[in-house]
Amino acid sequence: MTRTAAGAPAPAGDLAFTLDRGSPVPLYHQLAEQLTAAIERGSLGPGSLLGNEVDLAGRLGLSRPTVRQALQSLVDKGLLVRRRGVGTQVVHTRVRRPLELSSLYDDLESAGQSPATRVLRNEVGPAPAEVAAALGVAEGAGVHRLERLRLTHGRPVAHLTNFVPEGLLELDTGRLEATGLYRLLRAAGLTLHSAHQTVGAVSATAEEAARLEEPEGAALLTMRRTAYDHTGRALEYGSHQYRGSRYTLDFQLLARS
Structure with a gap:
């Protein structure tokens, strides 16, 4: 379940994430790891579209740079691809x-x-x-x-x-x-x-x-x-x-x- 800064649940599309703001693990890394897990278990299948950075940041109660860094880490791994006019899309699982x-x-x-x-x-x-x-x-x-x-x-x-x-x-x-x-x-x-x-x-x-x-x-x-x-x-x-x-x-x- 995703938590806002106040600790209340916040939806993220059809998925839920657990972000521990008191953890020494950076929030972008927590989000990247949970997105990776969702891709690997099939909750986000090949071709799935993620919202844009502004929408995701708002849904998750995160800053836009934090969301951008999380998504870019998955792009670098080959799990996501940015397509002009389409958005950020799941490519494949490991x-x-x-x-x-x-x-x-x-x-x-x-x-x-x-x-x-x-x-x-x-x-x-x-x-x-x-x-x-x-x-x-x-x-x-x-x-x-x-x-x-x-x-x-x-x-x-x-x-x-x-x-x-x-x-x-x-x-x-x-x-x-x-x-x-x-x-x-x-x-x-x-x-x-x-x-x-x-x-x-x-x-x-x-x-x-x-x-x-x-x-x-x-x-x-x-x-x-x-x-x-x-x-x-x-x-x-x-x-x-x-x-x-x-x-x-x-x-x-x-x-x-």
């Missing part, structure tokens, strides 16, 4: 992906994130040493190299580079833009059984930053994964980069008995 053998496309679709794919490269060439070792093929053997940009609500989430042994399945660019690689593998009768995955982080180069619409030097989550079928044959090797501002991995830890 992608929270379970740590399991699944594709980003399937996870985004399950979360209602409307995934889209832009194929940047789809070609067959000789396997570099690292790729050959991961796939268990001879160095220089033919492999499909796929580079794709995965988007949600028109904004990039990840840059995906995958290598698949030549002859394993047909990899048509149109089908790759319409669905995920793991779906194509399953449709070809190839069953994903297990994977080895390594997660890390890097600072975005100028090229990487431009591709993922992040500032140069921004944190990017990285993932390298080799997926296998039930016989232990490698089906694909991927080297991916994800926007740190929009992507997290969720997983459960169990105590060792």
Whole structure:
């Protein structure tokens, strides 16, 4: 529930916020955190419009600079966008992906994130040493190299580079833009059984930053994964980069008995 300076409830559209004026946490940060939570739980869905700064400030009993700073922090995170003639609008939620053998496309679709794919490269060439070792093929053997940009609500989430042994399945660019690689593998009768995955982080180069619409030097989550079928044959090797501002991995830890 939002409180005015006098402590009385004050509506904020269809949402309610709790702002603690006695807290050492700045009011703009409290508002930004609660707006973020509303976006992530779906109370403010993609495309939702927020009132202008003057209206919000009046509803919340806050100063206009405080509201502006809160909204700008979400714009900087990519959660809101300011559109001329439209106002401040919700873009998307942060992608929270379970740590399991699944594709980003399937996870985004399950979360209602409307995934889209832009194929940047789809070609067959000789396997570099690292790729050959991961796939268990001879160095220089033919492999499909796929580079794709995965988007949600028109904004990039990840840059995906995958290598698949030549002859394993047909990899048509149109089908790759319409669905995920793991779906194509399953449709070809190839069953994903297990994977080895390594997660890390890097600072975005100028090229990487431009591709993922992040500032140069921004944190990017990285993932390298080799997926296998039930016989232990490698089906694909991927080297991916994800926007740190929009992507997290969720997983459960169990105590060792």
